[in-house]
Amino acid sequence: MSSSCAESIPQVTASSSEQILQEVFGYQAFRDGQQQVIDSVAQGRDGLVIMPTGGGKSLCYQIPALMLDGLTLVISPLISLMKDQVDQLKANGVAAAYLNSTMSREAVMETFEAMQAGQLKLVYVSPERALMFDFIERLKTCPLQMVAVDEAHCISQWGHDFRREYAELGMLKQHFPDIAILALTATADDTTRNDIISRLQLSDPHIYLGSFDRPNIRYTLQEKYKPMAQLLRYLAGVRGQCGIIYCNSRKRVEQICEKLCGEGIRAAAYHAGLEFDERAYVQEGFQRDDIQIVVATVAFGMGINKPNVRFVVHYDVPRNIESYYQETGRAGRDGLPAEAVTFYDPADLAWLRRCLDEKEEGEQKRVESHKLNAMGAFAEAQTCRRQVLLHYFGEHRAEPCGNCDICLDPPKRFDGLEVAQKALSCVYRVKQNFGMTYVVEVLRGMQNQRIREHGHDKLTTYGIGREQSHEFWVSIFRQLIHLGLLNQNIMRSSTLQLTEKARAVLRGEVALELAVPRLDSVVRNAKSDKLASRHYDKKLFAKLRKLRKAIADEDDIPPYVVFNDASLMEMAEKLPTSDSALLAVNGVGQRKLEKYGQAFLTMIEEHLVATVEYPAGV
Structure with a gap:
């Protein structure tokens, strides 16, 4: 079988969802909403899932795919996202593959054969391929059980990232009327949600609307005075951490990237004007921790499943709250503390309004104008930013969050x-x-x-x-x-x-x-860092990260596919020295234990011995 296909694995069909969660994915308990969605889809019901970025949407279709007898088709917008998801599934021992334009004809045919033979549980494709007549005819010869549509907000013309090829996906229901379709996204207001249901022709769907709150992300805003100096000052405080810097123009992306590289920071530029190979190089380098910071336009991000992004900086104000939420949501996907920093100048908002004024009058322009005004209100808010953000999505919180700049340093x-x-x-x-x-x-x-x-x-x-x-x-x-x-x-x-x-x-x-003008840098307040107050061995954590990087490079995969930072932190906290103790760590499943367990257990044991022999201060 080609490299796009996973090795066959022991049959997990008919296992309980809890058993699959623990043995395959290595997690001890479901997050809010996951169990409900999984049960509904496993029973063959259509569904719409709204969960925050990093909230565990992928498990909502991956686990049912392993519970059902046949094949699950996943429609995904980007080649990089497909590859990333398949790499992670393979690392957990799941038979998965993707079909995309980078593959040879032989590899494509081999994957088709594996689909028809029932050797694959999940196959990822683009919306363009999913709509091809030849592909649909081939799909009719496969044991198809479910279709998952990721980034489903792209379906709606009222969404912030409408894509015409997504809008045609409703035809799948006509070809496969008895197949469950699950639509998933992190951002969709009420209008967008109704549009998704209508366009995909979902029948009596189970709707799960999760909380939009990401409590581990600190939302802060700085007035934009000398933005480059402000940016460098901020980056000096997060040196060595991974992050993304968003700008509204390609020229600015390249200027900032050049400046950061001149300061000795491992940064790279990403925008739609670059050649495909260069964009792929940057994305892969970032995924593998070889590039520390990506400076990008909005062309970068969808499909970034990197869990250890510690900060997202908006050098320019985004065009709408949905984009802001999606982009800031790329930070802290592992649940550990992260920051979302925005540099705000009302002149930037005025420029965006001027661009909007040049568009033709109509409903679309009115919607975009409303969204831009809401972004401006968020930026100029004098009350808890998280409350403003959640209110936009119809979620109301009575109490301030305690983890945004307004809460930590109330305007005097x-x-x-x-x-x-x-x-x-x-x-x-x-x-x-x-x-x-x-x-x-x-x-x-x-x-x-x-x-x-x-x-x-x-x-x-x-x-x-x-x-x-x-x-x-x-x-x-x-x-x-x-x-x-x-x-x-x-x-x-x-x-x-x-x-x-x-x-x-x-x-x-x-x-x-x-x-009173706030002229200092980003708010940092010790009392708000309760999320970071975990007691773990930081020296061991550094050693485990180094080991993970070496294994990942040897296996030609991103480091987080081996284990994410949260799993390594838990190892450095619990200090497991046996297979059973390591299995109790979140993110360690049976397959990863077999493949990587011994190396990590050996590292932990060696560290413990060294600590006993040479105690601190000796």
């Missing part, structure tokens, strides 16, 4: 009337003809040729704000814009202009509270 308020008067007066004195940066320079009494040429060094407002930093005044101006006291005229290079509401402030007729 001050009497802002005087600073507002200084700022507004300066806009008035320069005749409302200049942008924010220039007005701040005048306020702070900067000496440059442009100010002298305009004679603005003679103004009464020149230098009246020199005691505060540039960043302080930018924050004040942004707040005045949010409060409706100033407008940024996009048609005139974002010049600042007074509104009618500014008159009362300038005259001192109203009170005005502003938020």
Whole structure:
């Protein structure tokens, strides 16, 4: 059989879902919702599953696939995702394969033969292949039992990542009316969910709507002043960890990547303008921990099943909350603490609105405008960010999360009337003809040729704000814009202009509270790090990671396919020294115990001996 097909394994059909979970996948208990979905699908019922990224969606179809007698077809959007899923299934001893355009005709035919012979439990294909007439006819000769549609939000025109080839997948129900179809996604509001059910022609589906909350992710936002300096400062604090940096343009991706490489960081660029081979090289290098940071456009991410991404930085504000949620959800899939950091400048949001204005009027434009406004409201929120995020998806939380920048460092308020008067007066004195940066320079009494040429060094407002930093005044101006006291005229290079509401402030007729600008780096607060307070042997953890990397390189697979960080951390915490003790570690199944167990047990035993012989401090 070709490399795309898995080796045959002992028959696991008819085993209980709990038995498969423990023996094949090595987990001791189901997560919320998994058991319900698995039971429903195993009984032949259609389903729609909404679970957060990293919430265990794949097990919702992989376990039923092993419970049922026949074949499960998985429709997946990316070649890299197919390969990653199949690699992990093979490592657990599951007969799985994929069909894609990179395979030779011989390998494709070999996989078809294995499907028809009942030798495979799961086969991954793209939506394009799933819709081919020849493929459907071949599928009719196979013992097909179930179809799983991953990233199902791509089906809906109201989703954030609509793909036309996905929209046609409803025809599968016409060809296979008695086969259960399971649609799965991490992000879908009510409109999108209804559209998925309709387009896939799901019959009385079991709907599981899980929590959208990812409590291990800390959501933080920094006002964007000097973004490159802010980024480098942040990366210095997470040195050695894996992360993704998202930007809205290819040019910016390449500029940032070049800067990071110049700082000695193992970074690589990824965007749709690169050759396929180069994109594949970057993705594989990231999966294998050879590349530490990927700087990317939104072209990168769907299909990234890497569990040890510790941070996601949005250098530019995303276009909608669904995209933000999907992209931040690539951090912390192993359940360990992770960070989602966004650099926010209202001018970026204005640029996105300008791009949207150029589109044709219609329902799609109205939907996109609503989603962009919701993203802006999230970025400018003064209440718990997690509450705002969950509320968008229809999930309401009464209590603040305690793990976002607003909760950890609540915005402080001050009497802002005087600073507002200084700022507004300066806009008035320069005749409302200049942008924010220039007005701040005048306020702070900067000496440059442009100010002298305009004679603005003679103004009464020149230098009246020199005691505060540039960043302080930018924050004040942004707040005045949010409060409706100033407008940024996009048609005139974002010049600042007074509104009618500014008159009362300038005259001192109203009170005005502003938020104290937060000019420091990302919030880090010890009291919030309860998720990271596990007691494990960090030296042993480092040794186990090194061993895992060596085994992965030898087997030509990503390290997390051997064991993920959470499993290694549990080993370094529980210190197993027998097969049964190692099997009790989450992520260690029977097949992985047989294949890798001895090497890891030996490493643990050697470490324990060395620790006894040479105790700390000796």
